[in-house]
Amino acid sequence: MEIEEWKNIIEDNKLKWINLQLTDLLGIFRQVVISSKMFDEDAINLGIGKLDGSSVYGFKEIYESDLTLRPVLDTLRTNPFEINTADIITEVFDTFGTKRLETDPRYVAQKTIAYTSSFGYNSLTAAELEFYIFDEIRSWLRPLFSGFEIKSGSAGYDEKTNHSLTIKGGYYVPPPFDESIKIRSEISDLLQDFYKITIESHHHEVGGAGQGEINMQALDPVSTSDNIQRIKYVSRFVAHKYGKIITFMPKPISDDAGNGMHVHVSLWNNGKNAFYDINDDYAGISQEARYFIGGLLSHGKALSAIVSPTVNSYKRLLPHYEAPIFLTWSKGNRSAAVRIPSYHKNYERRKRIEYRPPDPSCNPYLAISAIILAGIDGIVKKIDPGDPIDENIYKMAESKLRELKIERLPSSLDKALDELLNDNEFLRPAFSQSLIELYIELKRKEIEKINRTISPAEFYYYANI
Template identity: 45%
Template sequence: MPYKLIDGKIAPLTFTAEEVMKRLKEDKIKFIDLQFTGLFGRFHHTTMDAKMFRIEDFADGLPKVDGSSIRGFTEIHESDLIIRPDPATYATIPWIEQAPTARLICDILSGGSKRDIFPRDPRGLAKKAERYCGEQGYDTSYWGPEVEFFVFDKLEVNTMTPYQGQSYHITSREAPWSSDNVGYALRLKDGYLPSAPGDTLMEYRNQCVDVLTNNFGIVCDAHHHEVATAGQCEIDIRFDTLVNAADSVQSYKYIVKNIAQKRNMMATMMPKPIALDNGSGMHVNVSLWNKGKNLFYDPDDDYAEMSQTARYFGGGIMEHAQALASIVAPTTNSYRRLVPGYEAPVYVAWSTGNRSAIIRIPAHYKGQKFSAMKRIEFRAPDPSCNPYLAFCAIMAAGLDGIRKKRDIGDPVKEDIFKMTPKRRRELGITQLPASLRQAYEALESDSAFLKPILDDETIEKIIEHEERENVEVSVRPHPHEFALYADV
C-alpha cells in the first residue's frame, strides 16, 4: 500500500479501481506500464495504451504474458498466463516525459477457466505467506528492508571473448583509483556518512527520495552514503506489511536504476562488485503483531526486551539459516560478500549490537514507549534476492521455529570474526554456506519448513536455476587465478 505525508504524518494512500480510472484522466496518462516479478526477482513489464484499459481489467486481468519465456514459470505447452493489475499500486513515472505514463503492479494468474493465482507468482506466494501468518494467530507482520546498492559513473564488462580473456572496469569519481576525484577520494571501507565533496551522490539520492515519496507513495526516513567507496548508497524506506514491503523493494530498485541512468550513471544491486571492500546487504527487520500489539516485545527481558515468541521466531531462522541462504542470498556473487572482515554476517548467532552475527536485536531505545520498534533484524539477505520469496522464506522459518519451540539460545557478545575456531565450536556457532552450491544443497536437504508456502516445484525451480548459474561461473577461470597460478 502506498503512503503519503499529510501535515507531517504518514497516511495510507489507497486507490480503488474506480479511483484509478479517474486518476488516469486527471493525470492525462497516455500509457500504462503493467509490471510483475519473475520467480528469480527480475522486474518485467508490458505497456499498453491507456485508452484501451478498462475497469474490468482489474478483475479479469489481461492476456499479456507468455509464461514459457519467463525463466522459471512454465513450459511451452502451458505458456498462456494472465496479469491482473492491483489498483493500490498506481503511480506515475516522472522520468518518462514525452508520453505521461503510469505503472500498476500485477498478480499473475493461470490461463483457462479457473484463473487461479499462478503457483510460481512471487507476489501471489507473498499473499499466501500473509494468509499463513494469519492462520497461525498473527493478524499482521511488519517488514523493514534496508536496501544498499552501488552507483557507478560507468561499468564496462567484457564477457564475449572468454578464450581471449574476460574483464570488467568500474569508473567512479569517488573511488581512490579514479583520476576524476580531485583529491576527495573515499578510501576502501571508509565511505560511511562522509560529507560533500567526498559524498558525490547526495543530489541523486534526494531525487530518488522525491520520486519514491511523491510519485510512488513510498515513505523514506533518511538516506546516506554507505561504508564502501565508489558510490555505495542506502535509502531507508518505512516498514510495511509483507506484500507491500516487497512491492516497495521492487519499486525502489526500479526507481534508483532508472534515475541513475537518466543521470548517465549506473546503479547496481550486485552484492559484492568491489574487491577488498564492503558489499551491499539488504537487512530485513521483522515483527509479528496481533490486535495492535507487538508480540516481539517483552519488558521483563532485561537483555533485549525480547519476548519468547521472538526468541522462537529467531530460533527458526537460525535452525534453517543454511537453507535460507539459498533464497535470501541467491547469486554466486552473494558469497563474495558473505566473508569475514567486511561487516557481512557469516556466523549463525545473535546479539543486540554484534554485526558479525546473522541476527541482531536493535536496542537503540528501551521501554514501553518504544515497544513498537522491537524487531528481529536478519542480516544475511542481500539486494540480489527476490524480496517476495525472501520474506516468504523468512516467515516460514520463523513460524516453524514458533511451532517447534526452537529457542534462539544465548546471545554472543564477542566479535565472532576474532574468535578461534575452537572458541566458536565451544559456543556452538556454525557458519553460513561459503558458496551458492553449498546453499542450494542445504535447501535440497532442508526444505520441509517452506512447504506451507512454497510447493515442491517452486523449490525445484529455484535449485535448478542456482545450480545452472553456479556452473556458469565455476567453469570459467577467474582473472586473479592467472596471477596466482600462471607460473606453476
C-alpha cells in the first residue's frame, strides 16, 4: 500500500482512531489506540514509541523496556465495531526503532518465509479454527472455593429439549439444531467485508454444546497468522454482541470434542506444487512431501510444546475424539498426526499435508513457522517417514504399536517442553536460542502456577480417602 492510499483511507472514512495491534510471545493479541493525527509519515517510517516491553509476555525486562511499533500498511482495515476507527498490525522494533525485536512472533514467521525461499520454495498455509460458543462461562479460583460452570442452550447433556444436541452429536447439523449459524455467518461476513479475509466455509462441529469451525483461504505463513488473530478478534466481538462467549480453549468440556487448529501446508516451486506427484498411486504425493512428513514425525514431540502449548491442550489429545496422539501418517486417516487429504485424485492445486496436533491456544506465528521448519529439516536430511498406517490407530493393541514402532505425542506440557529443550536445532533458522529458552521458562512458570491449584476433581475422588 502506498502512502497516498492510506491517507485516502483515513480521509474517506473520517478516521479518528487507529488500533495498533501486535501479538506477544504467548500468542495474546494486544493493541494500543492512537489518534489518527499521530499516524503520519514519521509513524510509518520510524515507528511509534508506545510500547512498554516489560509489560508484554516474552519481550523485555523493565530496565530495557522501550520498544517501537512500526505499522504494516497493507494490514490497515476499517474496524466494523468502533466508529471512525481502523485496525493495523504492527511489527516490534528494538534499539531506537532500528532493529527488529527477536521475540516478535511475526518476525519469526517472516524469517521462516525467507529460509523456505532459500531452498526455492514458497509455502502456502491455512488453518481450521475450532471453537465453542457458550451462553456463559463462570469460574472461581479461591483458596476455599474453586470450580467452573458452563451454560449452553445447545447442549442436551442433562435435559434434552427439542433442538438440543448430545455429546459429540453436532457434526454438520443444520438449523434449528445449529443455533450458532447466525453468529458464524456474521463473523465470516465481517472478516470478508472489512478485513479482506477469504472464508472458504463454516459449519457446526462435532461438539454438541455449540462447537463451530471456520476455514480460511491458504496464504503465506505471515498472512495466515495475521488472519487467525483477526478471526479470533472479530469472533469475540460478534459473540459478545449476541450475549454469548466464544472460547478457543482446547478442551472446555471433558467428555465432548476438543477444539483443534489443524494446519494445512504445501510447498510451491516456480508455480508447481512440490508435494504433488501424479505418478504416486498411494496419495498423489512426491518424495519431497514424504521427507517433509518425515521431518514432522521426527520433531513431532518437540513441536508439541509450540503447537499444543497449554496444560489444557493435553486433555484434548486423547483417543476417540479425532485428536491425534500417534506420530504416524496416512491418507484420509484422522487418527494419525499427519493426514494427506484425499478428497480428489490428480488435483495439484489442492494437494497438501495436514498436521493435526495443533490447537487454537497456540501462537499461530510460532506454530506455523515451527511446522514448516520441521518439514524443511525433513527435506534437507531426507528423513524417511516410514510406511503409512491405514487403520484406526486408536484401536491398535499395544503389542502392535510396539511392533510398528509407533510413537506417541507427549502426554503433558511439561514432557513436551523437555522434548523441545532437547530438540530445537531445526528451529534455529527462525527462532533464536534466547527466544526458545524464554518460551520454555514462561511455560514452566505457567505449569507451576496451575499445579499449585487444587481441582474440584481431586476433592471428588480423594476427599474421603
